[in-house]
Amino acid sequence: MPEQTFDATIRALKKGDIAPVYYLVGAEDLLKADLVREISDRVLDPSLRDFNFDQRTATSLDPEELSTLLNTLPMMADRRVVVLRDVEGWQKKARGRAELLRYLAKPAAETVLVLVQGGSAPDPETEYAKLATTVLCAALPPERVLRWLSHRSEQLGISLEPDAARHLLHAVGSDLTTLDAELAKLASLAPGTPLTRELVGDLVGVRHGETMYDWRDAVLDDATGRALTLLRPVLDQSGISGVKLVSLLGTTLSGVALARAHRDKGTRAGALEAAIFRSLLASRPFGLPEWKAEAARWARWSERWPAARLSAAIRATLATDQALKSTTLTDEQALLGELVMRLGISRAERVA
Numbered sequence: 001m002p003e004q005t006f007d008a009t010i011r012a013l014k015k016g017d018i019a020p021v022y023y024l025v026g027a028e029d030l031l032k033a034d035l036v037r038e039i040s041d042r043v044l045d046p047s048l049r050d051f052n053f054d055q056r057t058a059t060s061l062d063p064e065e066l067s068t069l070l071n072t073l074p075m076m077a078d079r080r081v082v083v084l085r086d087v088e089g090w091q092k093k094a095r096g097r098a099e100l101l102r103y104l105a106k107p108a109a110e111t112v113l114v115l116v117q118g119g120s121a122p123d124p125e126t127e128y129a130k131l132a133t134t135v136l137c138a139a140l141p142p143e144r145v146l147r148w149l150s151h152r153s154e155q156l157g158i159s160l161e162p163d164a165a166r167h168l169l170h171a172v173g174s175d176l177t178t179l180d181a182e183l184a185k186l187a188s189l190a191p192g193t194p195l196t197r198e199l200v201g202d203l204v205g206v207r208h209g210e211t212m213y214d215w216r217d218a219v220l221d222d223a224t225g226r227a228l229t230l231l232r233p234v235l236d237q238s239g240i241s242g243v244k245l246v247s248l249l250g251t252t253l254s255g256v257a258l259a260r261a262h263r264d265k266g267t268r269a270g271a272l273e274a275a276i277f278r279s280l281l282a283s284r285p286f287g288l289p290e291w292k293a294e295a296a297r298w299a300r301w302s303e304r305w306p307a308a309r310l311s312a313a314i315r316a317t318l319a320t321d322q323a324l325k326s327t328t329l330t331d332e333q334a335l336l337g338e339l340v341m342r343l344g345i346s347r348a349e350r351v352a
Contacts, residue, residue, distance in 0.1 A: 001129065001130065001131070001132060001133055001134060002134075003124070003129070003134045003135075003136055004133065004134070004135055004136070005135070005136055006028075006031050006034075006035065006135060006136070006137050006138075006140075007144075009022075009035060009133075009135045010035075010038060013038055013039065013042050014042075016042070018039070018042060018043060018079075018112060019112075019132075019133040020107040020108075020109070020111070020112060020113065021104060021107050021112075021113045021114075021115065021131065021132040021133060022035070022039065022112075022113070022114045022115065022132060022133050022135055023087075023115045023117070023124065023128050023129060023132035023133065023134045023135065024036075024114065024115065024116045024117060024135050024137055025117045025121075025122060025123065025124040025134060025135070025136060025137065026119065026122050026135075026136045026137035026138045027119045027122045027137075027138060027139060028119065028137045028138060028139055028140070028176060029118070029119040029137075029177070030176040030177050030180060031137035031140075031176065032116050032119075032137050035114075035135060035137070036083055036114055036116070039081060039112060039114060040053060040081050043079050043080075043081050043112050044077070044079075044080075044081060045077055048075065048076055048077050051074075051075040051076070051077075051080075052074045052075055052077050052079070052080035052081065053080065053081050053083075054069060054080070054081070054082045054083070055082075055083040055085070056069065056082075056083070056084060056085070057084075057085050057086050057089075058084050058085065058086050058087045058089055058090055058096065058100075059086060059089040059090060059094075059096070061096055062095070062096065063095045063096055063098070063099040066096055066099050066100060066103075067099055067103070069082060070082060070103050070107075070108060070111055070113065071103075071108055071111070072111075073110055074110050074111075078110070079109075079110055079111065079112055080110065080111055080112070081111075081112045081113075081114065082111055082112070082113050082114070083114045083116060084100075084113065084114070084115050084116065085116045085118075086116070086117075086118055087100070087115045087116065087117055087125075087128065088117045088118055088121040088125070100115075101127060101131070104128070104131035104132060105131060113132075115128060115132060122138075124136075138284075139174065139284075139286055140174065140176070141281075141284065141291055142169065142174055142288065142289055142290040142291060143290050143291065143292065145169055145174045145176070145179070146162075146165055146166065146169060146290070148176065148179075149165045149168065149169065149179060149183070150165060152179075152180065152183055153165070153183060156183055156184070156186075156187040157187065157191060158183060158186055158187050158195060159192065159193070159194050159195060160183075160186070160195045160200075161194065161195060161196055161197065163196070163197040164195045164196055164197045164199070164200040166197075166290075167197045167200055167201060167206075167208055167211075168182060168200050168204065169289070170211040170213050170214075170289055171200075171201070171204050171206035171211050171237075172204060172206075172239070173239070173287065174286070174287070178239075182204055185203065186200070186203060205237065205238070206237055207233075210230060210233045210234060210237075211234070212234050212237075212240055212244070212245055212248055213248075213289055214230060214234075215227055215230040215231065215234045215245065216245075216248050216249055216252055217297070218230060219249060219340055219343060220252065220256070220297075220301045220305070221301075222304070222344060224340060224341065224343075224344035227340045227344075228337055228340055228341075231333050231336055231337060231340070232333060235332060235333060235336075241324075241332065242320075242324045242332030242333075242335060242336055243321065243324050243325060245336060246317055246320050246321045246324060246336070246339070247287070247321070248287060248288075249317050249339075250314065250317045250318065250321065251285060251287065251288065252288075252298075253310055253313050253314050253317060254314065255276070255279075255280075255285075255294070255298045256298050256301045256302050256305055256310060257307065257310045257311075257314070258276065258279060258298070259272065259276050259298040259299050259301070259302035260302040260305060260306065260307050260310060261307070262275050262276070262302075263299075263302050263303070264307065272299045272302075273292075273295045273296055273299045274295075276294075276295040276298050276299060277291060277292060277295040280294065280295060313343050316339060316342050316343065317339065320335055320336065320338075320339045323335055
């Protein structure tokens, strides 16, 4: 069957279009959990949920147990929901897997089956995908993560202001599991407490203006002094390393190089931003902030960063990345500070 996105599946469920079998694949396990919850809410009567909802691990079932589980009739309801996790755990010739494939060829009308494949095996198996509605639960783009944050905050009863949500995304990244853990902490505050950008910054330990993106922006804006000042507070943050900062900088420089190539061909203004945004949609890079805003930044930076300067900056960034990875005794701040100075000096030399 054709593969569909998480959002397309949510829209279909809201219309009451329920498939007999769902096969959830992709790296984002939290989206799979959201879909299991949404499917169950749409299919089951809350008062009878305990009788008509079963959740098992695939490899824990022998063929007879699996057949019984899938073909049991619902209690006082039209349908029941069965969630079968870790379906990638079966070997190709496993008897349980063969039993599942027989069921998928002719699923029971009274059962909605949800097959959940672990995020460590993100690619769908052909035999399952042919017989089930396959849903790709891939990492969400940043703009979509902001919408997810808003929805999840409402579920938790949190009043998260838009600027606060954006800062949370910039402070901890777009991994939904990490964001969900931070939201759970915020939910422990007194009910009704408005979560401003400043309060969220204090609670997650990353103040506004001191994220890794602020450091990256300072480097590309040629604000060398600010970039050097930000290094220590940024490196002190949980989950931040020199390699992560260099990776962000390298990705950005490559993107600005792409923008510069468009600019050198005569593309300007809105057309330039649109071309960059299309490239972001096609490549879906992980770890960048909102793509539309990022496209605008790359277009702006491409004006002051000519191709020769970008090429030298990318080589210097690669050399720093290799130095950071060469030993566990590396002074990250010193190496990154040297890189910032080299990139800043290159512009001074160009102006001279």
